[in-house]
Amino acid sequence: MQGLRKDDSDVDQAGCTPSSKEKMSEQAWNVYMIKTIPQNYQTGDCGVYTLKYIECLALGHSYDGLCDSNMPAIRLKLTAEMMDELPEDEIVQLSDPNPRGPSDDKVPLQTNSVK
Structure with missing residues (x-):
């Protein structure tokens, strides 16, 4: 079987x-169109609404609420449910509980399982 070429115009x-x-x-x-679904009016929460609605549908x-x-x-x-799924030894603390440096001295979440 021949692989797809990047310049192959017959396949997108x-x-x-x-x-x-x-x-x-x-x-x-x-x-x-289901008219009884709660509507999201606050900007930035559409993803949370979608995830919760899918969860409610899946679990019946x-x-x-x-x-x-x-x-x-x-x-x-x-957030807590997602963090619970990470292996404990792969979670890096987001910031030092006893900060000694500037307030912007934070370490981003790093894990070996997500690359």
């Missing part, structure tokens, strides 16, 4: 040929 980055793109249309997809839970006022607590909970 997604691996689709022009003819396969032409066959796809919006009519191939079913679109459902109600999403009644999903609102802008709960976002700080939900964001903190999601």
